[in-house]
Amino acid sequence: MDIAHVHTPLGIAKIEGDENGLSTITVLNSEAPVTSIIPESLEDAVYQLQEYFEGKRENFDLLLNASGTPFQKNVWEELLKIPYGKTLSYMELSKKLGDVKAIRAVAAANGKNPLWIIVPCHRVIGSDGSLTGYAGGLYRKKWLLDHESPVKQQTLF
Structure with a gap:
Protein backbone atom coordinates (compact mmCIF):
# COMPACT_ATOMS: atom_id res chain seq x y z
CA MET A 1 0.00 0.00 0.00
CA ASP A 2 1.41 3.39 -1.02
CA ILE A 3 1.04 6.37 1.31
CA ALA A 4 1.44 10.10 0.76
CA HIS A 5 0.98 13.03 3.11
CA VAL A 6 -0.01 16.29 1.40
CA HIS A 7 -0.79 19.78 2.61
CA THR A 8 -4.38 21.03 2.23
CA PRO A 9 -6.05 24.20 3.53
CA LEU A 10 -7.65 22.00 6.22
CA GLY A 11 -4.54 20.21 7.41
CA ILE A 12 -2.34 17.37 6.29
CA ALA A 13 -4.19 14.71 4.29
CA LYS A 14 -3.02 11.12 4.41
CA ILE A 15 -3.70 9.31 1.13
CA GLU A 16 -3.43 5.53 0.83
CA GLY A 17 -3.86 3.33 -2.19
CA ASP A 18 -2.20 1.32 -4.90
CA GLU A 19 -2.75 0.29 -8.52
CA ASN A 20 -6.17 -1.10 -7.49
CA GLY A 21 -7.37 2.34 -6.39
CA LEU A 22 -7.61 4.64 -3.40
CA SER A 23 -8.42 2.97 -0.10
CA THR A 24 -8.37 5.91 2.32
CA ILE A 25 -7.99 9.65 2.42
CA THR A 26 -8.12 11.21 5.87
CA VAL A 27 -7.30 14.61 7.24
CA LEU A 28 -4.99 14.45 10.22
CA ASN A 29 -5.50 16.42 13.41
CA SER A 30 -1.76 16.59 13.90
CA GLU A 31 1.21 17.57 11.83
CA ALA A 32 3.02 15.03 9.68
CA PRO A 33 5.87 15.50 7.25
CA VAL A 34 4.65 16.20 3.74
CA THR A 35 5.70 13.55 1.23
CA SER A 36 8.38 14.90 -1.08
CA ILE A 37 8.02 12.25 -3.79
CA ILE A 38 4.44 11.12 -4.42
CA PRO A 39 4.09 7.42 -5.32
CA GLU A 40 2.97 7.00 -8.92
CA SER A 41 -0.24 5.23 -7.86
CA LEU A 42 -1.29 8.33 -5.87
CA GLU A 43 -0.18 11.12 -8.23
CA ASP A 44 -3.57 11.56 -9.88
CA ALA A 45 -5.36 11.70 -6.51
CA VAL A 46 -2.95 14.35 -5.22
CA TYR A 47 -3.32 16.38 -8.42
CA GLN A 48 -7.13 16.22 -8.39
CA LEU A 49 -7.29 17.17 -4.69
CA GLN A 50 -5.05 20.17 -5.39
CA GLU A 51 -7.36 21.22 -8.22
CA TYR A 52 -10.38 20.84 -5.90
CA PHE A 53 -8.84 23.10 -3.26
CA GLU A 54 -7.85 25.63 -5.94
CA GLY A 55 -11.50 25.77 -7.06
CA LYS A 56 -10.68 24.22 -10.45
CA ARG A 57 -12.36 20.81 -9.93
CA GLU A 58 -15.89 19.86 -8.96
CA ASN A 59 -15.83 16.14 -9.79
CA PHE A 60 -13.21 13.48 -9.21
CA ASP A 61 -12.25 10.81 -11.70
CA LEU A 62 -10.36 8.28 -9.61
CA LEU A 63 -10.36 4.53 -9.12
CA LEU A 64 -11.74 3.82 -5.63
CA ASN A 65 -11.04 0.71 -3.59
CA ALA A 66 -12.40 1.37 -0.11
CA SER A 67 -13.14 -1.44 2.31
CA GLY A 68 -16.57 -1.60 3.88
CA THR A 69 -19.71 -3.64 4.28
Whole structure:
Protein backbone atom coordinates (compact mmCIF):
# COMPACT_ATOMS: atom_id res chain seq x y z
CA MET A 1 0.00 0.00 0.00
CA ASP A 2 1.41 3.39 -1.02
CA ILE A 3 1.04 6.37 1.31
CA ALA A 4 1.44 10.10 0.76
CA HIS A 5 0.98 13.03 3.11
CA VAL A 6 -0.01 16.29 1.40
CA HIS A 7 -0.79 19.78 2.61
CA THR A 8 -4.38 21.03 2.23
CA PRO A 9 -6.05 24.20 3.53
CA LEU A 10 -7.65 22.00 6.22
CA GLY A 11 -4.54 20.21 7.41
CA ILE A 12 -2.34 17.37 6.29
CA ALA A 13 -4.19 14.71 4.29
CA LYS A 14 -3.02 11.12 4.41
CA ILE A 15 -3.70 9.31 1.13
CA GLU A 16 -3.43 5.53 0.83
CA GLY A 17 -3.86 3.33 -2.19
CA ASP A 18 -2.20 1.32 -4.90
CA GLU A 19 -2.75 0.29 -8.52
CA ASN A 20 -6.17 -1.10 -7.49
CA GLY A 21 -7.37 2.34 -6.39
CA LEU A 22 -7.61 4.64 -3.40
CA SER A 23 -8.42 2.97 -0.10
CA THR A 24 -8.37 5.91 2.32
CA ILE A 25 -7.99 9.65 2.42
CA THR A 26 -8.12 11.21 5.87
CA VAL A 27 -7.30 14.61 7.24
CA LEU A 28 -4.99 14.45 10.22
CA ASN A 29 -5.50 16.42 13.41
CA SER A 30 -1.76 16.59 13.90
CA GLU A 31 1.21 17.57 11.83
CA ALA A 32 3.02 15.03 9.68
CA PRO A 33 5.87 15.50 7.25
CA VAL A 34 4.65 16.20 3.74
CA THR A 35 5.70 13.55 1.23
CA SER A 36 8.38 14.90 -1.08
CA ILE A 37 8.02 12.25 -3.79
CA ILE A 38 4.44 11.12 -4.42
CA PRO A 39 4.09 7.42 -5.32
CA GLU A 40 2.97 7.00 -8.92
CA SER A 41 -0.24 5.23 -7.86
CA LEU A 42 -1.29 8.33 -5.87
CA GLU A 43 -0.18 11.12 -8.23
CA ASP A 44 -3.57 11.56 -9.88
CA ALA A 45 -5.36 11.70 -6.51
CA VAL A 46 -2.95 14.35 -5.22
CA TYR A 47 -3.32 16.38 -8.42
CA GLN A 48 -7.13 16.22 -8.39
CA LEU A 49 -7.29 17.17 -4.69
CA GLN A 50 -5.05 20.17 -5.39
CA GLU A 51 -7.36 21.22 -8.22
CA TYR A 52 -10.38 20.84 -5.90
CA PHE A 53 -8.84 23.10 -3.26
CA GLU A 54 -7.85 25.63 -5.94
CA GLY A 55 -11.50 25.77 -7.06
CA LYS A 56 -10.68 24.22 -10.45
CA ARG A 57 -12.36 20.81 -9.93
CA GLU A 58 -15.89 19.86 -8.96
CA ASN A 59 -15.83 16.14 -9.79
CA PHE A 60 -13.21 13.48 -9.21
CA ASP A 61 -12.25 10.81 -11.70
CA LEU A 62 -10.36 8.28 -9.61
CA LEU A 63 -10.36 4.53 -9.12
CA LEU A 64 -11.74 3.82 -5.63
CA ASN A 65 -11.04 0.71 -3.59
CA ALA A 66 -12.40 1.37 -0.11
CA SER A 67 -13.14 -1.44 2.31
CA GLY A 68 -16.57 -1.60 3.88
CA THR A 69 -19.71 -3.64 4.28
CA PRO A 70 -22.11 -3.92 1.36
CA PHE A 71 -24.46 -1.50 3.19
CA GLN A 72 -21.68 1.04 3.75
CA LYS A 73 -20.65 0.80 0.11
CA ASN A 74 -24.26 1.42 -0.97
CA VAL A 75 -24.36 4.55 1.19
CA TRP A 76 -21.00 5.74 -0.20
CA GLU A 77 -22.21 5.15 -3.77
CA GLU A 78 -25.23 7.33 -3.03
CA LEU A 79 -22.96 10.04 -1.58
CA LEU A 80 -21.11 10.16 -4.90
CA LYS A 81 -24.38 11.27 -6.53
CA ILE A 82 -24.69 14.46 -4.44
CA PRO A 83 -23.67 17.28 -6.80
CA TYR A 84 -20.92 19.74 -5.99
CA GLY A 85 -22.33 22.73 -4.14
CA LYS A 86 -25.48 20.87 -3.04
CA THR A 87 -26.47 19.24 0.23
CA LEU A 88 -28.78 16.43 1.23
CA SER A 89 -30.22 15.60 4.64
CA TYR A 90 -29.67 12.27 6.35
CA MET A 91 -33.42 11.66 5.98
CA GLU A 92 -33.32 12.36 2.23
CA LEU A 93 -30.31 10.08 1.91
CA SER A 94 -32.18 7.32 3.76
CA LYS A 95 -35.16 7.74 1.42
CA LYS A 96 -32.91 7.50 -1.64
CA LEU A 97 -31.54 4.25 -0.23
CA GLY A 98 -35.10 2.95 0.16
CA ASP A 99 -35.59 2.89 3.94
CA VAL A 100 -36.33 6.01 6.00
CA LYS A 101 -36.11 3.91 9.16
CA ALA A 102 -32.43 3.23 8.42
CA ILE A 103 -31.46 6.85 9.10
CA ARG A 104 -29.15 5.97 12.01
CA ALA A 105 -27.45 3.20 10.05
CA VAL A 106 -27.07 5.57 7.09
CA ALA A 107 -25.55 8.22 9.37
CA ALA A 108 -23.17 5.65 10.84
CA ALA A 109 -22.09 4.49 7.37
CA ASN A 110 -21.63 8.12 6.35
CA GLY A 111 -19.35 8.60 9.36
CA LYS A 112 -17.26 5.57 8.35
CA ASN A 113 -16.56 6.97 4.88
CA PRO A 114 -12.82 6.36 4.34
CA LEU A 115 -12.42 8.69 1.34
CA TRP A 116 -12.50 12.26 2.65
CA ILE A 117 -13.76 14.78 0.07
CA ILE A 118 -13.66 12.27 -2.82
CA VAL A 119 -16.81 10.60 -1.44
CA PRO A 120 -18.54 13.80 -0.29
CA CYS A 121 -19.96 12.91 3.11
CA HIS A 122 -19.55 16.58 4.07
CA ARG A 123 -22.57 17.34 1.84
CA VAL A 124 -24.93 15.52 4.21
CA ILE A 125 -26.61 17.76 6.78
CA GLY A 126 -29.39 17.63 9.36
CA SER A 127 -33.04 17.90 8.24
CA ASP A 128 -33.14 21.38 9.76
CA GLY A 129 -30.10 22.49 7.75
CA SER A 130 -27.70 22.14 10.68
CA LEU A 131 -24.16 20.90 10.27
CA THR A 132 -24.31 17.66 12.17
CA GLY A 133 -21.68 15.02 12.61
CA TYR A 134 -18.44 15.12 10.69
CA ALA A 135 -15.46 12.94 11.54
CA GLY A 136 -13.05 15.65 10.40
CA GLY A 137 -14.63 18.27 12.66
CA LEU A 138 -17.56 20.59 12.00
CA TYR A 139 -15.27 23.53 11.18
CA ARG A 140 -13.86 21.50 8.27
CA LYS A 141 -17.36 20.56 7.12
CA LYS A 142 -18.36 24.24 7.17
CA TRP A 143 -15.19 25.18 5.26
CA LEU A 144 -15.87 22.55 2.58
CA LEU A 145 -19.51 23.58 2.14
CA ASP A 146 -18.50 27.26 1.96
CA HIS A 147 -15.77 26.35 -0.55
CA GLU A 148 -18.33 24.59 -2.76
CA SER A 149 -21.05 27.20 -2.36
CA PRO A 150 -22.00 29.02 -5.57
CA VAL A 151 -22.69 32.10 -3.42
CA LYS A 152 -19.62 33.22 -1.54
CA GLN A 153 -20.38 34.89 1.77
CA GLN A 154 -18.92 38.32 2.28
CA THR A 155 -17.76 39.41 5.71
CA LEU A 156 -18.62 42.81 7.09
CA PHE A 157 -15.40 43.24 9.04
